[in-house]
Amino acid sequence: MQPVFDRLWHKVLRQPYQAVCTEDIGSGPPVVLLHGLGSTSKVWEHLTTLLASNHRVLTFDLLGFGDSPKPDWLDYTVDDHAQAIWSAVKKRNVAGPIVFVGHSMGCLVAVHIARLHPGYVKRLVLYEMPLYTEASSLKRYTMLRKLYFAAYNRVLKHPNYSPSNARMIQKLAARLAGFEISKQTWTPFVKSLKNTIMTQTTADDMKRLTIPMDVIYGSRDRVVLRAKAKEIFGVEATHITTHIVESRHNISPTASAFITECVDAGIMLEKATQQA
Numbered sequence: 001m002q003p004v005f006d007r008l009w010h011k012v013l014r015q016p017y018q019a020v021c022t023e024d025i026g027s028g029p030p031v032v033l034l035h036g037l038g039s040t041s042k043v044w045e046h047l048t049t050l051l052a053s054n055h056r057v058l059t060f061d062l063l064g065f066g067d068s069p070k071p072d073w074l075d076y077t078v079d080d081h082a083q084a085i086w087s088a089v090k091k092r093n094v095a096g097p098i099v100f101v102g103h104s105m106g107c108l109v110a111v112h113i114a115r116l117h118p119g120y121v122k123r124l125v126l127y128e129m130p131l132y133t134e135a136s137s138l139k140r141y142t143m144l145r146k147l148y149f150a151a152y153n154r155v156l157k158h159p160n161y162s163p164s165n166a167r168m169i170q171k172l173a174a175r176l177a178g179f180e181i182s183k184q185t186w187t188p189f190v191k192s193l194k195n196t197i198m199t200q201t202t203a204d205d206m207k208r209l210t211i212p213m214d215v216i217y218g219s220r221d222r223v224v225l226r227a228k229a230k231e232i233f234g235v236e237a238t239h240i241t242t243h244i245v246e247s248r249h250n251i252s253p254t255a256s257a258f259i260t261e262c263v264d265a266g267i268m269l270e271k272a273t274q275q276a
Contacts, residue, residue, distance in 0.1 A: 011073060016083035020067040021092055023059040026052030029122075030094045031263060033059045034085065036104025036128070037197065038169075038179045038189050040066035043103065046256035051263065055099075058092060060085055062106065064188020076191035078200065081105075082112040097122035099263055103251055104128050104224070105192065108202050115205045124213040125262045128249050130224045133203035135232060144225050149198065156194055161186035206240060207233055213240045214262040218247035218255065 009015050022041040031051055033044045041059035051057045061068040063084040064076055074080055089098070099122050102110035107129035114121040132148075135141050158165040161183045169181050169189070181189055206213060217226045226244075233240055243262070247255040 006071070007073070010071065016087045017063055017069045017071065017074075017080075018091065019060045019063055019084040019088040021058055021060050021088055022067065023048060023057065024092060026055050026057050028055045029099065030056045030058065030096070031099045031101060032085070032089060032094070032110075033057065034100065034102045034106030034109050035059075035062060035065075036102075036106050037192055038065070038181055038185065039104075040180065042066075043251050046253050047101070047251060047259055050256055050260040054264065056094070058089070058094065060088055062109065062192075064192060065185055070184050070188055072187050074188075074191070075195050076188050078108050078112045078196045078202075081109045081192070081196060082116060085109060086113055086117065096120035099123045099125065101125040101259060101263065102127065102129070104130060104249070105197055107131075108196055108200055111202050111205050111209075114209055114211060118209060118211065121211055123211060123263070125216070125259055126213060127216045127251070127255060127259060128218060128221055128224050129202075129215060130197050131202055131232065132198070132200060132225070133232060138231055141225060141231075148225065152193055152198055156190060159187075159190055203232055207237055210239055214243060215240060216243045216245060216255070216258065216262070218249060219244050220247065221249045223249035 010017055023044075025048065033041065033047065035041050035043050041061050044059050048057050048059060063074070063081050064070050068084070097120055100110035100113060102108070102124070104127075107124075107126040110124055110126065114124055132145055135145075155169065165186070217224070230237070243258070245255050245258045251259075
């Protein structure tokens with residue numbers, strides 16, 4: 001699409017962009033995989049192999065990353081990301097309800113999709129979610145939240161791309177598998193950090209939803225904050241279960257195996273409920 005028509009269609013007429021589907025394999029109950037900030041759908045290599053034997057697995061590049069559109073004028077809010085994914089899912093004729101699996105920022109997008117289309121989402125499996133909420137009763141959580149936001153604000157001081165800025169981010173994210181920053185993805189990266197990760201209502205959205213959710217953290221992850229579901233959501237949030245796996249902030253074979261167990265367990269529980 002020519003730039004002038006692209007702006008007319010998407011900015012003026014407010015038609016959502018469409019994320020690019022990079023893989024659509026297997027058959028069975030559908031599972032959609034959403035990667036994290038500054039990454040691409042390539043990070044799901046281990047997991048797609050495991051899931052494809054029993055599921056239809058679809059991977060997408062989030063807006064601004066990989067092969068998906070990268071408009072420089074967009075705000076890259078969680079709604080922008082969610083609308084782009086949902087538009088692409090509809091185009092693929094995916095019969096719901098769907099299990100959404102998110103990694104890092106992809107978790108926030110998955111929760112937002114569930115909020116917008118709860119009848120089409122069967123389960124959320126949220127791995128390494130950067131969940132930030134006001135929790136004054138949790139002193140350690142609140143202290144670390146301030147430290148994380150201070151680090152994020154350092155990044156936001158460099159809204160324009162430069163090789164030195166890119167090197168700074170790459171150095172900070174050296175241990176994040178699949179993390180790539182370029183001149184084309186710099187603006188989506190900075191805006192997504194500000195408008196999707198730092199500005200979020202995810203915890204409140206999760207409380208209001210009633211679909212089952214598995215929140216999974218890596219025991220060696222130093223990228224996101226970790227808190228027990230009962231501490232953040234309260235004892236009444238029985239639809240949310242927290243798990244810990246031996247992993248860093250990457251989709252390791254160990255993490256992939258556990259995510260597969262969560263997806264399969266949800267499918268088996270649903271079948272058992274239907275047969276009862």
